[in-house]
Amino acid sequence: MSSKKHKALNEQKVVKQSHTISSNASEFIKKRHDKQTSSEELISNILKGNITALSQAITLIESTQPEHSKKAHDIILGCLPHANKSVRIGITGIPGVGKSTFIEALGLHLVNQQRKIAVLAVDPSSSLSKGSILGDKTRMESLVKSDLAFIRPSASGSSLGGVARKTRESIILCEAAGYDTILVETVGVGQSETAVHGMVDFFLLLKIAGAGDELQGIKRGIIEMADAIVINKADGDNIQKAKNAKVEFNRALHLYPAKDSGWAPTVSLCSALEQTGINDLWELIEGYLKQVNDNGYFSVNRIQQNKHWLTQTIDDRLKSDFYNKPQIKLELKQQMQLIEHGKTTPFVAADYLLSL
Numbered sequence: 462m463s464s465k466k467h468k469a470l471n472e473q474k475v476v477k478q479s480h481t482i483s484s485n486a487s488e489f490i491k492k493r494h495d496k497q498t499s500s501e502e503l504i505s506n507i508l509k510g511n512i513t514a515l516s517q518a519i520t521l522i523e524s525t526q527p528e529h530s531k532k533a534h535d536i537i538l539g540c541l542p543h544a545n546k547s548v549r550i551g552i553t554g555i556p557g558v559g560k561s562t563f564i565e566a567l568g569l570h571l572v573n574q575q576r577k578i579a580v581l582a583v584d585p586s587s588s589l590s591k592g593s594i595l596g597d598k599t600r601m602e603s604l605v606k607s608d609l610a611f612i613r614p615s616a617s618g619s620s621l622g623g624v625a626r627k628t629r630e631s632i633i634l635c636e637a638a639g640y641d642t643i644l645v646e647t648v649g650v651g652q653s654e655t656a657v658h659g660m661v662d663f664f665l666l667l668k669i670a671g672a673g674d675e676l677q678g679i680k681r682g683i684i685e686m687a688d689a690i691v692i693n694k695a696d697g698d699n700i701q702k703a704k705n706a707k708v709e710f711n712r713a714l715h716l717y718p719a720k721d722s723g724w725a726p727t728v729s730l731c732s733a734l735e736q737t738g739i740n741d742l743w744e745l746i747e748g749y750l751k752q753v754n755d756n757g758y759f760s761v762n763r764i765q766q767n768k769h770w771l772t773q774t775i776d777d778r779l780k781s782d783f784y785n786k787p788q789i790k791l792e793l794k795q796q797m798q799l800i801e802h803g804k805t806t807p808f809v810a811a812d813y814l815l816s817l
Contacts, residue, residue, distance in 0.1 A: 498517060500532050500535040500536050500539065501539075502514075503517060503518050503536055504535075504536055504539035504540060507536075507540060507634060507637055507638050508540070508543060508637060508638070510638050510639045511638075512611055512638075515611065515634060515635065515638045516613070518533075518536050518540075518634050519613060519615075519627075519631050519634060521533045521536065522536070522537065522627045522630045522631065522634070523615060523627045523631075533630075536634070537630050537633060537634070540633055540634050540636075540637035541633060541637075543636070543637040544632075544633040544634075544636035544637050545633075545636060545763070546636055546641065547632075547635070547636045547640060547641050547642060547643050548641065548642050548643070548662055548663070548746075548750060549632060549643045549645065549660065549661040549662045549663070550642070550643065550644050550645070550661055550662065550663045550664075550665060550746065551645045551647065551654075551657040551658060551660070551661035551663070551664045551665065552564060552644060552645065552646050552647070552665045552667065553646075553647040553654045553657060553664075553665070553666055553667065553683070554666060554667030554668060554669075554693075557669075558667045558668065558669050558693055558694075559667065559669070559693045559694055559733050559734075560646055560667055561582070561601060561646070562733040562734060563667060563691075563693055563731070563733040564580055564582070564601065564604075564644055564646055565601040565603060565604045565733070566731075566733040566734075566736045566739050567644070567733075567739055567742070567743070568580060568601070568604045568607075568610055568644065569603060569604055569607075569736075570736075570739045570740060570743060571642055571743070572604070572607045572609040572610055575609065576609065576641055576642050577609045577610075577611075577639055577640045577641050577642065578609065578610050578611070578640060578641075578642040578643070578644060579610075579611045579612075579613070579632075579635035579638075579640035579642070579643050579644070580601070580604075580610065580611070580612045580613065580644045580646065581613050581615065581628055581631055581632065581635070581643065581644070581645045581646070582612065582613070582614045582615070582646040583614075583615055583628065583645075583646060583647060611635065611638070611640060613631065613635075615628070615631070628645060628657075628660065629660050629770060632645070632660065643661075645657050645660065645661055654666075654683050654686060655686070658686045659766055659769055659770070660766060660770070662750070662753075662759065662762065662763075663688050663689070663746055663749055663750070664686055664687055664688050664689075665687065665688065665689050665690075665691060666683055666684065666686075666687035666689070666690045666691070667691050667693050668690060668691070668692050668693065668706065668710070669692065669693055669694050669703075669706075670692055670694070670695070670699060670702035670703040670705065670706040684710070684713055684714065684717065684726075685717050687726055688720075688722075688724060688726055688749060689726055689727055689728075689729065689742070689745060689746070689749075690710050690714075690726065690727075690728045690729075691728075691729055691730070691731050691738075691742060692706050692707055692710070692728065692729070692730045692731070693731055693732070693733055694732060694733075694734070695730035695731060695732050695737075695738070696732035696734060696735050696737070700730075703730050704730070707728045707729075707730060710728045711727075711728050714726055714727075714728070721758065722749075722752070722753050722756075722758040722762070723752065723753075723756055723758065724749055724752060724753065727745065729741060729742055729745065786817075788817060789814060789817065792813075792814055792817060793814060796810040796813065796814060
C-alpha cells in the first residue's frame with residue numbers, strides 16, 4: 462500500500478515539474494512568436510514571396526481587434542511601394558454557376574504559363590451563426606498544389622454584399638508578394654458585384670444556360686458592369702442551350718451604352734469541367750488589357766478606384782468610431798427602447814444621437 466502511495470507521490474512530482482517546463486516553453490514560444498511576427502519581418506518575408514508571412518499579414522488586416530490595426534497599417538504602407546504591378550480580375554455569378562471550378566481551370570491555365578496567381582475567394586457568412594464554410598481550398602484541389610498559386614478564402618462577414626472588408630488591402634499584399642494576377646471571387650449575391658467592380662481591372666460575369674436568371678441579371682445591372690460574359694458548363698447535352706443563351710446575352714449587350722474604356726463586351730462559351738474555352742477567354746482578357754493600356758484607361762481607372770476607396774474608407778472609419786463610443790452605445794439602447802414604446806421616431810432619435 463505504501464508502495465502505491467509512494468508511486469503516486471512521484472507521479473505528482475513529475476506532473477508539477479512538467480508544468481514548470483511547459484510554462485517556460487510557453488514563454489519562449491510567445492517571445493519567439495512575437496519576434497517572428499513583427500511588422501518589419503513580415504514585410505521583408507512578404508517581399509520574398511513567403512506564403513506563411515502573407516497569410517499572417519492578411520489575417521492581421523482582416524482582424525477586428527484594435528491592437529492589430531497599427532501593425533496592419535504599417536504592413537500595408539511597407540508593401541504599397543511594391544504593389545500595383547498585377548492584373549486584377551473580378552469573377553462573379555450566382556451560386557451554382559461553377560465559379561470555383563472555373564477559377565481553378567483558369568488558374569491552372571495561367572500557372573502553366575508561369576504566371577503567379579492569387580485567388581481571394583470570399584465565402585458567404587451565415588446571417589444567424591456568423592459562421593463560414595471557407596471551402597474554396599478543398600474545391601480547388603489541383604490548383605492549391607501549385608507553388609505559383611495562393612488561395613485565400615475569407616468570410617464575408619457583415620460587409621456590403623458579402624465582400625470581405627479588407628479584400629482591397631489583401632490585393633496590395635499579394636501584389637507585393639509577387640503575384641502578377643489577382644482573381645477576386647465574389648459570393649454572387651446582393652451588392653457584392655458593385656464592390657468588386659470597383660477594385661478590379663477586368664470584370665467577368667459567369668452565367669449558365671437555362672438558369673432562368675437572364676432577365677434578373679439585366680435588371681440588376683450586372684451585365685452593364687461586365688467586361689465579358691462567359692456561359693459556363695457548355696458541355697454535353699447543354700451545348701445547344703449555351704449557344705442559345707449566348708445569342709440572348711449578345712442582344713442584351715447592345716442595349717447598353719458604350720463603356721468609358723472603349724471596350725465592347727463579348728459573350729463566350731466555356732466548360733470549366735472539360736477546360737474548353739479557357740485559352741480563348743484569356744486571349745480575350747489580354748486583348749482588353751492591351752486596349753486599355755494603349756488608350757490610357759487602365760491607369761485612369763486605377764486612380765478613380767483609389768479616390769473611391771478613400772471616401773469609402775472615411776465613411777467606414779466614421780461609422781466605426783461612432784458606434785464604438787461608450788456614450789453612443791448607452792444612448793442607442795435607450796433610443797431603441799423609446800422607439801419600441803412609440804415615444805420617439807427613428808429620425809428624431811438619429812438627430813439626437815448624431816448631436817452627442
